[in-house]
Amino acid sequence: xxxxxxxxxxxxxxxxxxxGKVDYxxxxxxxxxxxxxxxxxxxxxxxxxxxxxxxxxNVFFSHRDLDLVLNDYEKGKGFFLYTGRAxxxxxxxxxxxxxxxxxxxxxxxxxxxxxEITDDEKFMRNPEYTLDQxxxxxxxNILDIIAVGFNPDKTFIFQDTEYIRNMYPIAVKxxxxxTFSEVRxxxxxxxxxxxxxxxxxxxxxxxxxxxxxxCLIPAGIDQDPYWRLQRDIAESLGYYKAAQIHSKFLPPLTxxxxxxxxxxxxxxxxxxxxxxxxxxxxMKYAFSGGQPxxxxxxxxxxxxxxxVPFQWLYYFFEEDDNRIKEIEEEYRSGKMLTGExxxxxxxxxxxxxxxxxxxxxxAKELIQVFKYDGKLAKQMWEKIHE
Amino acid sequence: xxxxxxxxxxxxxxxxxxxGKVDYxxxxxxxxxxxxxxxxxxxxxxxxxxxxxxxxxNVFFSHRDLDLVLNDYEKGKGFFLYTGRAxxxxxxxxxxxxxxxxxxxxxxxxxxxxxEITDDEKFMRNPEYTLDQxxxxxxxNILDIIAVGFNPDKTFIFQDTEYIRNMYPIAVKxxxxxTFSEVRxxxxxxxxxxxxxxxxxxxxxxxxxxxxxxCLIPAGIDQDPYWRLQRDIAESLGYYKAAQIHSKFLPPLTxxxxxxxxxxxxxxxxxxxxxxxxxxxxMKYAFSGGQPxxxxxxxxxxxxxxxVPFQWLYYFFEEDDNRIKEIEEEYRSGKMLTGExxxxxxxxxxxxxxxxxxxxxxAKELIQVFKYDGKLAKQMWEKIHE
Numbered sequence: 001x002x003x004x005x006x007x008x009x010x011x012x013x014x015x016x017x018x019x020g021k022v023d024y025x026x027x028x029x030x031x032x033x034x035x036x037x038x039x040x041x042x043x044x045x046x047x048x049x050x051x052x053x054x055x056x057x058n059v060f061f062s063h064r065d066l067d068l069v070l071n072d073y074e075k076g077k078g079f080f081l082y083t084g085r086a087x088x089x090x091x092x093x094x095x096x097x098x099x100x101x102x103x104x105x106x107x108x109x110x111x112x113x114x115x116e117i118t119d120d121e122k123f124m125r126n127p128e129y130t131l132d133q134x135x136x137x138x139x140x141n142i143l144d145i146i147a148v149g150f151n152p153d154k155t156f157i158f159q160d161t162e163y164i165r166n167m168y169p170i171a172v173k174x175x176x177x178x179t180f181s182e183v184r185x186x187x188x189x190x191x192x193x194x195x196x197x198x199x200x201x202x203x204x205x206x207x208x209x210x211x212x213x214x215c216l217i218p219a220g221i222d223q224d225p226y227w228r229l230q231r232d233i234a235e236s237l238g239y240y241k242a243a244q245i246h247s248k249f250l251p252p253l254t255x256x257x258x259x260x261x262x263x264x265x266x267x268x269x270x271x272x273x274x275x276x277x278x279x280x281x282x283m284k285y286a287f288s289g290g291q292p293x294x295x296x297x298x299x300x301x302x303x304x305x306x307x308v309p310f311q312w313l314y315y316f317f318e319e320d321d322n323r324i325k326e327i328e329e330e331y332r333s334g335k336m337l338t339g340e341x342x343x344x345x346x347x348x349x350x351x352x353x354x355x356x357x358x359x360x361x362x363a364k365e366l367i368q369v370f371k372y373d374g375k376l377a378k379q380m381w382e383k384i385h386e
Numbered sequence: 387x388x389x390x391x392x393x394x395x396x397x398x399x400x401x402x403x404x405x406g407k408v409d410y411x412x413x414x415x416x417x418x419x420x421x422x423x424x425x426x427x428x429x430x431x432x433x434x435x436x437x438x439x440x441x442x443x444n445v446f447f448s449h450r451d452l453d454l455v456l457n458d459y460e461k462g463k464g465f466f467l468y469t470g471r472a473x474x475x476x477x478x479x480x481x482x483x484x485x486x487x488x489x490x491x492x493x494x495x496x497x498x499x500x501x502e503i504t505d506d507e508k509f510m511r512n513p514e515y516t517l518d519q520x521x522x523x524x525x526x527n528i529l530d531i532i533a534v535g536f537n538p539d540k541t542f543i544f545q546d547t548e549y550i551r552n553m554y555p556i557a558v559k560x561x562x563x564x565t566f567s568e569v570r571x572x573x574x575x576x577x578x579x580x581x582x583x584x585x586x587x588x589x590x591x592x593x594x595x596x597x598x599x600x601c602l603i604p605a606g607i608d609q610d611p612y613w614r615l616q617r618d619i620a621e622s623l624g625y626y627k628a629a630q631i632h633s634k635f636l637p638p639l640t641x642x643x644x645x646x647x648x649x650x651x652x653x654x655x656x657x658x659x660x661x662x663x664x665x666x667x668x669m670k671y672a673f674s675g676g677q678p679x680x681x682x683x684x685x686x687x688x689x690x691x692x693x694v695p696f697q698w699l700y701y702f703f704e705e706d707d708n709r710i711k712e713i714e715e716e717y718r719s720g721k722m723l724t725g726e727x728x729x730x731x732x733x734x735x736x737x738x739x740x741x742x743x744x745x746x747x748x749a750k751e752l753i754q755v756f757k758y759d760g761k762l763a764k765q766m767w768e769k770i771h772e
Contacts, residue, residue: 196561
């Protein structure tokens with residue numbers, strides 16, 4: 001008889017699974033990406049005047065060809081941004097992180113942004129979903145995305161089932177260069193996969209060729225493998241290899257391992273969670289680095305490295321560098337209790353969500369602009385990508 | 387040491403290869419289709435007043451659900467026709483056969499016809515072709531198809547790369563129901579196939595669901611396997627299983643086995659072949675059932691069963707039943723010489739081609755109607771198939 005033991009440093013990161021406590025330095029080596037060095041950050045700061053909190057705190061920590069993107073920007077050639085979303089019923093805070101950072105990049109570099117809404121893929125991925133469902137989620141998710149505050153003149157949000165005509169010629173050119181063997185492992189497919197999912201990588205790659213400039217993709221590092229295929233074939237079609245800037249995973253409420261999951265509501269804060277729900281979830285589920293009793297906490301202090309409320313504040317919700325340092329010290333020393341720390345996060349979250357929902361209401365007026373009538377959107381509907 | 391011997395009755399029929407002398411009765415058993423019986427022919431004749439020469443002479447000899455199509459027609463529910471073409475550089479006479487028969491069906495039953503031009507598939511199938519090439523062949527082939535004389539109010543000719551937006555929602559629903567395993571053998575694919583070809587069956591099946599009526603597909607019997615997949619899934623999507631009416635293969639000029647091939651110019655008469663070329667090809671290459679010398683021919687007579695010029699006349703070019711019988715008897719008896727028989731075919735072919743080319747010139751004016759502006763075309767551009 002024997003027991004299978006998991007080594008404490010074991011972790012898995014693939015596009016369809018994140019397990020264990022991720023060692024991000026190891027991941028950079030495994031994936032063959034580049035670390036965002038202090039030099040590179042300084043260079044960005046020199047170009048745009050400041051660094052987003054997620055860059056300052058290394059939430060975005062890894063990249064491919066970001067240096068080349070900055071070269072192109074400095075030379076006046078420019079670049080463009082591309083990200084996307086597989087529509088789902090209800091987005092959570094984790095889903096917004098890349099969009100928030102992407103908005104900052106757009107603001108600072110004043111570049112075009114393309115956001116692909118994969119209503120087709122989502123439908124084909126899940127046996128139970130209907131296309132009507134994924135399209136109605138697409139509508140809802142687009143409102144949440146617009147609420148982030150993108151530039152309506154320079155942002156084009158498109159749904160695959162609507163924009164397919166414009167993308168299809170370039171997609172068949174991409175598809176012709178990728179065999180089933182090549183996409184199989186990367187996209188988690190096998191011979192029992194449906195033929196729509198097998199073709200879909202061509203549609204995910206197509207927007208990287210929307211302009212004859214370098215494309216920068218901000219995304220979780222788990223998405224990196226998808227773009228390796230693009231990098232293998234882009235130049236043979238006369239386009240640039242897609243550059244990427246990779247984020248760590250905002251830890252789930254329930255503990256510092258893995259990532260938030262839509263199927264476990266207690267691991268995430270949803271964008272529709274009302275103040276009471278946010279308070280209840282944080283108080284009940286948020287994994288704490290504090291001590292079991294107040295006495296022990298005062299004596300030994302809390303551990304911010306494993307404390308999820310602290311991590312969330314650090315990743316994004318407390319942007320003030322002095323204030324986050326203060327919180328860290330007070331918590332570590334035992335001066336700040338777990339309940340107090342949680343309350344800080346609750347307040348931050350609730351004011352963030354209140355503002356988000358206000359802007360989401362406004363987005364209902366703007367959806368037509370981002371999808372069809374805006375300056376960039378109009379140009380894109382007139383263009384067939386070859 | 388041993389020799390591999392081919393049994394005289396061995397033959398192969400798949401969508402991508404026809405080899406040997408085809409035993410069509412055996413094929414009906416192998417493929418599990420139905421023979422077009424005399425009763426079924428009589429029923430068609432009663433409905434529309436006459437039988438096309440290709441039905442009278444059993445060139446169209448096999449079917450699936452043709453009886454159900456006639457039931458629907460009799461009940462006033464109706465049906466629709468669907469066929470297609472993978473564009474190529476230069477169509478030959480064999481390519482026109484299904485279109486000519488389809489035109490007859492449309493005329494007699496007064497039904498809608500959809501013709502899919504698979505510029506995408508052709509591009510992805512052949513490593514050397516560019517998409518610009520297959521689209522320019524599409525234009526040329528459409529002219530030849532229009533020249534056949536379809537009803538411009540009831541015919542919609544569409545190219546995949548142009549019409550994709552309208553087909554894509556139903557195509558992803560189809561794609562979701564077909565796994566790589568399922569399409570692999572049928573479409574001659576394997577893991578080294580590109581992902582575009584793997585998805586393509588969904589686009590070939592989509593037009594069978596353009597109307598909530600039964601779809602009848604006239605085609606060579608080698609195309610039958612493609613539609614078995616459609617028949618497996620159609621009802622689960624709320625549509626009818628596609629019915630088919632299958633033709634034999636017009637034999638290549640060079641002999642009674644296999645089928646015409648675009649890559650061997652001496653096996654086929656092209657629609658652009660001028661009178662001199664037609665004469666030279668028939669005289670030089672057309673496989674004869676005659677005797678080696680005039681004397682022997684007069685004595686023993688010719689064999690119309692293996693004589694290709696006779697077969698071509700019988701399949702289509704001599705529609706008069708009395709005249710073809712006369713030719714057969716004269717040839718079999720030795721009264722008609724090989725050269726005389728060939729001359730009959732040459733004259734028929736040349737007058738057919740002359741008329742075809744005249745109508746092909748007129749087609750340049752009509753292409754806009756069949757693709758975009760005609761009554762059916764307009765309706766189809768306003769419709770998204772779900």
